[in-house]
Each structure stands twice: as C-alpha cells, then as structure tokens.
Amino acid sequence: MSEECRRLHHLLCGLPRLTFPFDSSTIPRNGIYVLFEIGEIAHDVDRIVRVGTHTGANQLPSRIKQHFILENKDRSIFRKNVGRALLSRGCDPFLTDWEQDRTTRAARKSCKIDLSKLRNVELLVTNYMRQQFSLAVFCVADKPERLRIESRMISTISGCEECLPSSGWLGHCSPKHKIRESGLWLVNELYKTPFDVNGIDEFCLALKQL
Secondary structure, eight states, rough: OOOHHHHHHHHHHHHOOOSSSOGGGGGGGEEEEEEEEEHHHHTEEEEEEEOOOOOTTTTTTHHHHHHHHHHOHHHHHHHHHHHHHHHHHHTOTTHHHHHHHOHHHHHHHOOOOOOOHHHHHHHHHHHHHHHEEEEEEEEOOOOOHHHHHEEEEEHHHOOOTTTTOOTTTTGGGGGHHHHHHHHSSSSSSSSSSOOOOOHHHHHHHHHOOO
C-alpha cells in the first residue's frame, strides 16, 4: 500500500499547481482534483489531504468554485467540514448553528440563526482555504471512470500508514471521527478498494499521457 501511495503522491505533486486566485479556464470541464495543505508532508512531498470530483457533466470548474469562491457551506461539504474544525478548535457554540442545512427556502425560514455570525464564519473558512490549500487537476471525461479513480485514490491514501497528518493539522479538531482518523478532509470512500500494483501502473501511464 505505501509504495502505491508513494507513487501516487509523487506523480500528482508533479502536476501543475493552482493557488487562489486561479484561472478557471485552466480547469478541465470534467475531471478530478487533489488538494494539498501547507505544512502537510508525506512520502517526502506535499501530502494529499483531499481528493474530489463531480457527478454532473462539465461541472468540475463549478465544483471548485463552490469550495473556494461561493461562500455557502451547504453547497460544499468541504467548506462545511473546514468550518466545523475551525469552530470546534475555538470551542465556539455557533457550531450547532453551522450544522443546520439552509439549502431550501423552508429551511431558511425555519432556522433561527445569527446571519452576521454566519457570514463571518463563511469568510473565516474562505480565508483559511485560500491561504492554506493548493490544488492540482486532471481530466477524466467518463463519469463512471472518474468515480472509480477517485475512490481508488482515496482508499490508497487513507489505507497508507505513512500518510500521517502533522500534529498541527486543523483536521485534528474536526468533530468528524473519520476526518481525524483518516487524516483527510473526507468521510466517504475511505478504506475501500485501493490501487494495486497493476492499477497504479495503469493510472500513472494514463496520467502521463494527458
């Protein structure tokens, strides 16, 4: 597992890196993104802290925009998880309100929440993400294939005993056990089927040919 994960890290760390503000025109319409966080190292390179994709056609730029630009935690579980950790680290009771899903009009009407505080926390999340994360993206046009690759990547990293978060990693403060345990900003696709030797060979070859 560690060898496959090492190869995965070194390959993906070699891709062009985007930091905010980035040019959305450089992001493929369909594909996978990987995120790196300042201070996180594994296999002697930057540690991958999240792998993500999208389900709708041509939605990868939009998905990344939901994470880094649109300040709405209910449209980005990644933003919501970063906010959870920041609030938990500060022992902020607003965490209870942050958990509320205000996606629908009915929910917004029924939720009693300090909107000024909500905007401040959204800004806090935005600033953290833009300052601490960088990302690499690559094209995978076929939806079933990119979902398969995403799952393999996540399971390869989450199952690697050498991919450990630093002592100062914000995710340690997450109220989500799976985030603390895995060292990833993820709760799904953990510990499933990782890349085997043949699988990582095929993936590396395909990525190099893009």
